[in-house]
Amino acid sequence: VSHVIVVATQKGGVGKTTTAVNLAACLAAQGRSVLLLDLDPQANATSGLGLEKVAGGSVYGALLGHELLVDKVRATSQPNLFIVPSEMDLCGAEIELPRMEGHLQRLRRALQGLTERAQFDVVLIDSPPSLGVLTLNAFVAAESVLVPLQCEYYALEGISTVNWLLERVRQSGENPSLSIMGIVMTMYDARTRLSSQVVEEASRHFGEKVFETRIPRSTRLAEAPSHGCSILQYDPHSAAAAAYEVLAQEVASRLGLS
Amino acid sequence: VSHVIVVATQKGGVGKTTTAVNLAACLAAQGRSVLLLDLDPQANATSGLGLEKVAGGSVYGALLGHELLVDKVRATSQPNLFIVPSEMDLCGAEIELPRMEGHLQRLRRALQGLTERAQFDVVLIDSPPSLGVLTLNAFVAAESVLVPLQCEYYALEGISTVNWLLERVRQSGENPSLSIMGIVMTMYDARTRLSSQVVEEASRHFGEKVFETRIPRSTRLAEAPSHGCSILQYDPHSAAAAAYEVLAQEVASRLGLS
Numbered sequence A, B: 001v002s003h004v005i006v007v008a009t010q011k012g013g014v015g016k017t018t019t020a021v022n023l024a025a026c027l028a029a030q031g032r033s034v035l036l037l038d039l040d041p042q043a044n045a046t047s048g049l050g051l052e053k054v055a056g057g058s059v060y061g062a063l064l065g066h067e068l069l070v071d072k073v074r075a076t077s078q079p080n081l082f083i084v085p086s087e088m089d090l091c092g093a094e095i096e097l098p099r100m101e102g103h104l105q106r107l108r109r110a111l112q113g114l115t116e117r118a119q120f121d122v123v124l125i126d127s128p129p130s131l132g133v134l135t136l137n138a139f140v141a142a143e144s145v146l147v148p149l150q151c152e153y154y155a156l157e158g159i160s161t162v163n164w165l166l167e168r169v170r171q172s173g174e175n176p177s178l179s180i181m182g183i184v185m186t187m188y189d190a191r192t193r194l195s196s197q198v199v200e201e202a203s204r205h206f207g208e209k210v211f212e213t214r215i216p217r218s219t220r221l222a223e224a225p226s227h228g229c230s231i232l233q234y235d236p237h238s239a240a241a242a243a244y245e246v247l248a249q250e251v252a253s254r255l256g257l258s
């Protein structure tokens, strides 16, 4: 059975897409079969891996129940790494889905259909910076949430909202066993006091949940998407690539993958 | 009559709040009376200026038509600078508003009521990273849009979406005269090729619309919010403060303010 994980926080620009893309690439490089599902209408994960945004290519039709998710799966230039791309139509889901019966279970059902037809070890979902119906669907479909926490003040302030949303999804009965798999510090800059203050604060609040691996601020990570590839392909010997490789090992061990 | 401007782009973490807060502070320091309206449930502009998030303190009641916006206006520690704070209840607007008659005109009407009772030279609206009903309300209420463009690949990719949304709001007749006031480059790092590539690309697409002032990447800007004040109060002699002061002059001249 696949492990379904959503990378999420409503705070914008904290490294959700960068973490989803590079963690997926590193897990695939370990030999696991990985599906990256781009649930953000901005489709950054899609272009970050070099795919075109094609109208009708997203999970949208499967959410509405007209299409099979398995038909949207595309290969990437990296072995073992597959993607369900996104495109602008997905914006329509925020308006369409709330009108439908069982509107929070649509992604969960679509993924159940997929995993009956295709085997993936891990499904990673990249979500938009919001608490709307797409992110809620991801929370309901996932077994756990991976929360990127940028080492800055506004991001730390917003982290309590993730817990609040998680609690609501659990109590509503839509996904009673949802948990936080872990919190990964991103854009960590050892030279600034702000970074160490945020790390300290996060460890105080979340203790063991905080991954030991910290992702350093690195221009190489910001450059890789413009070449349409993960950090592993763009600059495999960089500190940033090493950080995501070690994070992938921590994630694999928390999931109990051999 | 006040100039109403919305700081917006759906891309997350590009400096919308940082620009709204510091531009408002610099315009106020020029002697203009400025209202900063926090339309993001994350309420970063609210805490960035040192205010508490108080339940019922946001624009939410005025959007629903139960309360007067003028009653939500609060002073800040800086002369001439006022704020309508935000808080988590505002999240409910994404669900409540679409069910109401004239749901896209709610903020416009609330602001009309305000400007009949209180005089502001400029109203700056900070918006969330989404194309949802709150951002749409801001597009309908505003005379123009100020678009922060982070000097990175994903942000550049997303800029066409702002134009697309603007066009839709114009053509729908909800706000036929809405325009882009300007595009401000943020987190500019002169040492990286990526920054100059993005600046070049932006100038090619948007020409004169791009402000000459570029906001440099500066840790001082990321530190100021944790002290609850603008860059003018936190580090008035920094390059970042100077950049926002010059931007405020460019904005004042584009608005035709004397």
Ligand SMILES: Nc1ncnc2c1ncn2[C@@H]1O[C@H](COP(=O)(O)OP(=O)(O)OP(=O)(O)O)[C@@H](O)[C@H]1O
Residues within 6 Å of the ligand: A011, A012, A013, A014, A015, A016, A017, A018, A019, A040, A044, A127, A128, A129, A186, A187, A188, A215, A216, A217, A218, A219, A221, A222, A223, A225, B010, B011, B012, B013, B129, B152, B153, B154, B155
């Ligand atoms: N560790 C890092 N060091 C430097 N730049 C980074 C790092 N992680 C991400 N970035 C860059 O910062 C920007 C924001 O990251 P990203 O787009 O992954 O965040 P996000 O949370 O997915 O944003 P959104 O909220 O819009 O979905 C991007 O331009 C990305 O390339």
Ligand SMILES: Nc1ncnc2c1ncn2[C@@H]1O[C@H](COP(=O)(O)OP(=O)(O)OP(=O)(O)O)[C@@H](O)[C@H]1O
Residues within 6 Å of the ligand: A010, A011, A012, A013, A129, A152, A153, A154, A155, B011, B012, B013, B014, B015, B016, B017, B018, B019, B040, B044, B127, B128, B129, B186, B187, B188, B215, B216, B217, B218, B219, B221, B222, B223, B225
């Ligand atoms: N020029 C800059 N240099 C360095 N850091 C900056 C700069 N501008 C903003 N920041 C920091 O980058 C982060 C993102 O900025 P900010 O929160 O203003 O973006 P935003 O677009 O409002 O995000 P959201 O999409 O979540 O509303 C914040 O931690 C902020 O302090």
Ligand SMILES: [Mg+2]
Residues within 6 Å of the ligand: A016, A017, A018, A040, A044, A127, A128
């Ligand atoms: Mg993203």
Ligand SMILES: [Mg+2]
Residues within 6 Å of the ligand: B016, B017, B018, B040, B044, B127, B128
């Ligand atoms: Mg913001």
